[in-house]
Amino acid sequence: MSRRVRVNPIACEAHGMCAELLPERITLDEWGYPVVDEKPVSGEELAHAKRAAQACPTFALLLERPR
């Protein structure tokens, strides 16, 4: 099972938790908003991604089924 990490840019308020918890996939732009590598994540990385999604204060980090 794999998932694609995606940001809801309307909900995102640049708290930056995701970049701390999933640095291998998420960096922050110069204003603090996440830039996401959208290649599917799986295995152990998916567990980190789930933790990052749960930690987002505005629920803006999503794990979607790859299209």
Next chain:
Amino acid sequence: MSAAGTATRTQRAPVGTPPAGSLPRLLAGVSEDGGRVSVTRHFSVHGGLPLTGARRSWGRREHPPLIEETHRAGLRGRGGAAFPLARKLLAVAAARGPAVVVANGTEGEPASEKDAMLMELAPHLVLDGLVAAAEALGAREALIATCELDEDATDSMALAVEERDAAGIAPHHAPSLRVVTAPGHYVAGQETALVSYLDGGPALPTFTPPLPFERGVGRRPTLVSNVETLAHLALVARHGAGWFRALGTPASTGSTLVTLAGPVARPGVYEIALGSSLESLARAAGGTTREVRGALIGGYAGAFVPAESLRGLALSDEHLAAHGGRMGSGVVALLSSDCCPVAETARVARWMAEQSSGQCGPCVNGLDALAGEIEAVARGRATDGRLEQLSATVARRGACGHPDGVVSLVGSALEAFPSAFAHHARGGPCDRCASVPELPLPAGRVASPRSRTRRARR
């Protein structure tokens, strides 16, 4: 509103199926002085709208005939995205529950006038397309969304609905028709923003999915289609796919409305065959009145094309792709050699940044920074590589395509006018920077949608 014309001056008598390869199509029946086509004139010019009766149930691999015909016609959207209408219709048809159909006449593009003109002069063709789409989808509710700033277009559509009621034209199964005015800011016409507004929310784009075809107005499957696209559908329903394809190219079928602006004798809205040349359009408008430096094609999410590429340029997506452009909303804005392309790009980029709906951080901050950097280039204070870096940062990071449109516009400006940008970056403002602005922008009449949402962090 400027004068309407057609690229061909042929005015034929209305008899049966009009000749397939001739113009005008959408503007047939519009009098020489640009008079509105009334309900009686509309049906005498175009004939009745063939409806196949109330929707029966369609099998799994079977579609309403109009959708098949639209697919064969190759009709693509005229609102900017050029999405195949048949695919949109199929997506709505396949979704669960009773559908809603929406004619999108909001036309937030400042340089475009063609939708307003079409609604003003040929409102019944738009209504026919909406009724035909409603019938194919079994929709009982049909909405016509106009821009609150376009009073003439709004009044014409409302009058058209009244004319139909008074003439008793609506068959018993026809959808209810209602005109709704939407706010005038740029992104209000984006389809998720329009659906949000029609549902009583703000006219701001929403995160997708769901797209309107899955969950739209009243959470029902919703077709949102540009008014011109629907007007073409009304003609496909009458005359069929073969007739429709007799104009245009194999990939870009039919005719299209364009708004021609800039140094020509008669700027305004013209109906042309897709794939016809820019020169023939300029000739139909009485020729150019000053030397042309380039053109902005497709609207403010479109692309600049330099003068040397305009000779022999054909107006269709497949021809414009070579220049990074597309037909978009049909804007063809010529720039004269009196203007400064850097200053023009800076003005439009700043306006587009102000039109961000303020919801997405990368759009709010990125477009503000992007516009600021072009202004810096124009003043001779550019930072090397900053425009490219900002473009890459902003692209594809909004909930809607607004930031991507600005990135496309700016990128094409750099490609179309490399020496102008290089001169400004090195030497600051040119003699023409202060000349009269040429690309049309609403002079303060459109409020930025951002007042109640996020502000740029400076």
